[in-house]
Amino acid sequence: EAGVTQFPSHSVIEKGQTVTLRCDPISGHDNLYWYRRVMGKEIKFLLHFVKESKQDESGMPNNRFLAERTGGTYSTLKVQPAELEDSGVYFCASSQDRTGRYNEQFFGPGTRLTVL
Amino acid sequence: AQKITQTQPGMFVQEKEAVTLDCTYDTSDQSYGLFWYKQPSSGEMIFLIYQGSYDEQNATEGRYSLNFQKARKSANLVISASQLGDSAMYFCAMREGRGETSGSRLTFGEGTQLTVNP
Numbered sequence: 001e002a003g004v005t006q007f008p009s010h011s012v013i014e015k016g017q018t019v020t021l022r023c024d025p026i027s028g029h030d031n032l033y034w035y036r037r038v039m040g041k042e043i044k045f046l047l048h049f050v051k052e053s054k055q056d057e058s059g060m061p062n063n064r065f066l067a068e069r070t071g072g073t074y075s076t077l078k079v080q081p082a083e084l085e086d087s088g089v090y091f092c093a094s095s096q097d098r099t100g101r102y103n104e105q106f107f108g109p110g111t112r113l114t115v116l
Numbered sequence: 117a118q119k120i121t122q123t124q125p126g127m128f129v130q131e132k133e134a135v136t137l138d139c140t141y142d143t144s145d146q147s148y149g150l151f152w153y154k155q156p157s158s159g160e161m162i163f164l165i166y167q168g169s170y171d172e173q174n175a176t177e178g179r180y181s182l183n184f185q186k187a188r189k190s191a192n193l194v195i196s197a198s199q200l201g202d203s204a205m206y207f208c209a210m211r212e213g214r215g216e217t218s219g220s221r222l223t224f225g226e227g228t229q230l231t232v233n234p
Contacts, residue, residue, distance in 0.1 A: 045221035107161030
């Protein structure tokens with residue numbers, strides 16, 4: 001079974017440009033999460049999809065960030081325009097609710113975003 | 117608000133020895149779950165072990181065990197018989213709510229970088 005995949009693995013852009021990150025969750029997982037780790041700090045929650053609906057987007061830093069999950073499969077996270085403080089590693093995770101289990105989140109390898 | 121504190125930015129251990137990575141948490145909820153993840157240099161986050169707030173026994177998974185002290189709000193990870201491949205960043209995380217639904221976000225600590233010396 002394929003794990004969570006993310007593309008690209010690394011992106012370097014200029015301040016003011018646009019970048020789109022993609023996440024493919026594990027097949028069949030309804031829950032999809034985006035997290036971000038900035039400069040050695042803790043990993044912070046950005047938002048949570050259940051299928052195609054945004055369940056919780058309280059962690060999104062501002063309106064320069066737009067996340068979508070069309071059709072409830074893969075998700076994209078667009079940053080437009082990018083600022084220097086957006087640099088960090090963006091993780092995607094997915095999970096499935098199963099009765100009687102603790103339903104751990106499976107993480108992708110992350111996308112390292114560098115804004116110059 | 118939930119908070120996870122990992123007070124050890126870096127830890128060193130000799131191969132084959134045991135090591136404890138500290139994690140304390142703060143929450144006002146009665147139901148919550150605690151997770152440990154490992155992040156090797158390759159970058160992927162690997163789930164290691166889970167402890168539910170209502171679990172009466174400490175969780176164990178192979179060489180990993182969780183020293184859960186609910187009254188002290190601590191959930192330390194114990195790695196027995198350390199191996200060179202255990203060198204990685206380790207994150208403690210908490211999720212509010214019982215385990216059957218995974219709906220809530222994870223709150224992470226800042227991580228502990230473990231180095232296993234030969």
